[in-house]
Amino acid sequence: MKRILGIAAAIALFGAGTALAHSYKAGPIEIGHPWARATASSAPNGGAYLSLTNTGTTEDHLVAASTPAAEKAELHTHLNENGVMKMREVPPIAIAPGETVKLAPGGLHIMLLGLKQPLEKGARIPMTLRFEKAGNVDVEIAVEAAGQAAPAADGHMGAGGHDHNAAPAQKQ
Numbered sequence: 001m002k003r004i005l006g007i008a009a010a011i012a013l014f015g016a017g018t019a020l021a022h023s024y025k026a027g028p029i030e031i032g033h034p035w036a037r038a039t040a041s042s043a044p045n046g047g048a049y050l051s052l053t054n055t056g057t058t059e060d061h062l063v064a065a066s067t068p069a070a071e072k073a074e075l076h077t078h079l080n081e082n083g084v085m086k087m088r089e090v091p092p093i094a095i096a097p098g099e100t101v102k103l104a105p106g107g108l109h110i111m112l113l114g115l116k117q118p119l120e121k122g123a124r125i126p127m128t129l130r131f132e133k134a135g136n137v138d139v140e141i142a143v144e145a146a147g148q149a150a151p152a153a154d155g156h157m158g159a160g161g162h163d164h165n166a167a168p169a170q171k172q
């Protein structure tokens with residue numbers, strides 16, 4: 001398995017056939033593949049995902065995000081409260097030394113509130129991430145197909161679940 005991952009990494013480095021793989025660095029923080037799902041034209045909000053790896057020796061925090069593509073970006077997570085998935089804004093996200101924190105569908109995410117236009121598959125959206133210690137870093141969000149990497153059968157996008165295309169906190 002390690003060897004396969006190594007080969008995949010090598011391919012990514014040489015840019016062959018992995019156009020979607022992209023990463024960034026802010027000091028010791030590595031930001032892996034920022035991406036978002038394409039949104040319907042009526043959707044007011046979207047979600048952005050990425051991974052954060054701390055290659056340094058001290059803890060850092062993702063404090064905030066901003067993008068010209070939305071009125072506001074908030075750090076969110078999903079919580080299951082009495083069987084109902086809800087979103088909550090979270091405090092700065094800690095990244096411990098040597099650890100990787102994944103922002104992914106169904107969990108931590110960067111909520112893009114008030115999209116100025118729909119996120120179209122294939123587009124690249126600029127976003128600035130702010131870290132407590134590593135400072136600001138500009139990244140591009142790759143917009144992928146609407147159903148990309150949807151968690152299987154967890155109800156995330158189904159009845160009673162949370163859908164980024166809907167207004168936040170509509171289920172009380």
Ligand SMILES: [Cu+2]
Pocket residue numbers: 047076077087109110111168
């Ligand atoms: Cu959210």
